Amino acid sequence: MxxxxxxxxxxxxxxxxxxxxxxxxxxxxxxxxxxxxxxxxxxxxxxxxxxxxxxxxxxxxxxxxxxxxxxxxxxxxxxxxTPLVPVMVKKIKSADPKRSIKIINANVLMTNHDAPKLIKLVEQEQPHILVTLESNQWWQDALKPLHEAYPYRVNYPLENLYGMHVFSRLPLSQITTAERVEKGVPSVHCVALLESGEQVKCHFVHPAPPSPTENEEATERDIELLGLAKEIAKYDGEGSLPVIVSGDLNDVAWSPTTQAFLRISGLCDPRIGRGAFNTFHAQHRLARWPLDHVFHSDDFELVNLSRLPEIGSDHFPLLTEICLK
CATH class of the missing domain: 1.20.58 (Methane Monooxygenase Hydroxylase; Chain G, domain 1)
Structure with missing residues (x-):
């Protein structure tokens, strides 16, 4: 024994x-x-x-x-x-809907074809922005029923598990798409105009993970995340826009890389003091960890943070609603 x-x-x-x-x-x-x-x-x-x-x-x-x-x-x-520590982001008591932004981050799993589940969820939650990851041309076509409600869109369909789409009810400007570190691994960057007329800088990312089937090392992922953190750190100053970073980072909230990302960028994690909000793996209850994230600048307070029901993917969608202070 x-x-x-x-x-x-x-x-x-x-x-x-x-x-x-x-x-x-x-x-x-x-x-x-x-x-x-x-x-x-x-x-x-x-x-x-x-x-x-x-x-x-x-x-x-x-x-x-x-x-x-x-x-x-x-x-x-x-x-x-865990709820055993003080929260990093306070919850607002009375949010102004015109100064709020609600985001659903959904890794759809490219081989999953249960689009009606996601469409129903979006119609139910009515986010301002829907970000889909691993979305290819099939998903781009399947989500056309959302076009009327979401007239502002960024399409980047790929067949390699790194396609990305952004659906927005808010006007988007200064839109750029880039494969910053790896060919075929894009990110989307834009400015969203809130109903109040205020602007928010948004970054949507999905770097490749370290794994036997992807990159053997975490170097590329870490370079992309920490490079973005350094870019965001330069925004700081009078007249700078509030910032949101959303996506499947293929990194857990508690990793040294994600902690360095928060430290360098100066962004906040609304999960701190509330819970892990594990979004992966949706089908394996005992093997779950937080891969999907929404970070934001200190300009916001939290309205709602929740893991949404499964949509046939290996990820649960993550809903985050925040409001300008």
């Missing part, structure tokens, strides 16, 4: 320290994602040791200490995404 606990503890500690290795390889960086799951396994391991083993107490105490240290390290990363 003691040998079993040594093996399980060594395995969980290895998963905990793996992201600390000086490597961008997906086999290292992937373990930044399941911190919630690893923390849960560490708790189960500690409970099992306490319940099932009562010999060699000195060695067991050492093993328990190692597990507790690993658990504390995992909690250090995920604690901000």
């Amino acid at each position: 003691f040998t079993i606990f040594i093996v399980t503890s060594a395995f969980l500690v290895l998963l905990t320290v793996a992201p600390l290795l000086p490597s961008d390889h997906w086999m290292v960086r992937a373990w930044e994602f399941p911190r919630l799951q690893i923390a849960g396994l560490l708790i189960l391991n500690l409970v099992a040791m306490g319940a099932l083993y009562h010999q060699n107490l000195m060695y067991m105490a050492l093993l328990i200490s190692v597990n507790l240290a690993a658990l504390a390290y995992q909690i250090h990363w995920i604690l901000p995404y």
Whole structure:
């Protein structure tokens, strides 16, 4: 029994320290994602040791200490995404609808053809902006029923899982599309005009993840995210526009890269102090983490933040409504 606990503890500690290795390889960086799951396994391991083993107490105490240290390290990363810490973005008591913007961020999964689910959800929630990711020409055609309600659109259909579409009820200007870091991996940048007449700078992004089927390393993703963060940091100053960044970042909220993105850009994460709002994987309850994000400048307060029902994709849509202070 003691040998079993040594093996399980060594395995969980290895998963905990793996992201600390000086490597961008997906086999290292992937373990930044399941911190919630690893923390849960560490708790189960500690409970099992306490319940099932009562010999060699000195060695067991050492093993328990190692597990507790690993658990504390995992909690250090995920604690901000629980209600146990103060919120970063205050909730507004009475929002002015003309100064509010509601965004649905939806990774539709290119091979998913259940477009009516998404259309029904959009008609129900009435967002100002819908951002679809992994949307190809099939999805562009399937979402034509939304055109009348969303006359301002940006189409970037691709067949490589990185197509992107923006549907907006708000007028859009200064629209640019770019494949900033990788060919075939676009982002969309524009200015949205609120009903109040105020402008908001919007960035919609979907960098490729580190994985055995995509990029072997996280380098390209990190370059795109941190490059955007540095660009946003230059906006700061009198007369600068409020900023929103939305998309599937293929990175979890608690990763060092996302934390560096927030620190450099100066943007806020409305999930901090509220919850993780895990959007992936929609079909696997025990393997979920927050991949879809909406960050914003300190000009906003929160109206609503919620994970929406599934739409046949491997991602849940994320709804964020914020209002200018």
